[in-house]
Amino acid sequence: MRNRLKVLRAERDWTQADLAHALEVSRQTVNAIETGKFDPSLPLAFKMARLFGLAIEEIFQDEAGS
Amino acid sequence: MNKSIPDTNAWEARTKKNTKSLALWTAAWTLSMALATFGPKFIWQGDRLLTILAILLNLGLGIGMIVANKRHLKGLDELQQKIQLEAMALALGVGLVGGLSYSLLDITNLIHSDAEISHLVILMALTYMGGIVAGQVRYK
Structure with missing residues (x-):
């Protein structure tokens, strides 16, 4: 499964640690x-x-369906 | 650019608390194991009541450790839970297969010494730690 997480995060100037805090997961995750x-x-x-205020399919794309 | 992000450290604080709690329960259980093992010989010279109490204490702390471990696992995020699950599955499999093979070596007298449960515990602990390291590297 592909995702746009890195791009969306960069657009908002968030670090991985910022996002991990907000999602309550580790930075490794x-x-x-x-x-x-x-x-x-x-x-x-x-x-x-x-x-992110988006639909799930705007973040994740099924590689098999693309 | 939008730097505003909900900042919550509640999850990290809870995970730290759970980890600390598990460490304390594990340390207490290990000490009680030493007490129940060596106490009858070196401290209370075989007093039966004290030995039973020491074993009950060990059992009680062991139950506390299991509960603390469950709480710790449930508090981890989903990737960490996956790493733990894979490591525990590996340790269980190696422990079961390795332990039974070790037992067969003993009962067929292919090894001269008796099979010791402590050897199985060491094997499972090392396998579990290896599994954790492998998981951390895989998802780095």
């Missing part, structure tokens, strides 16, 4: 999601969507 090593659960994806 944010990094693993950004680099595609780890896919978040649905609740965490919704939390990200709320934080």
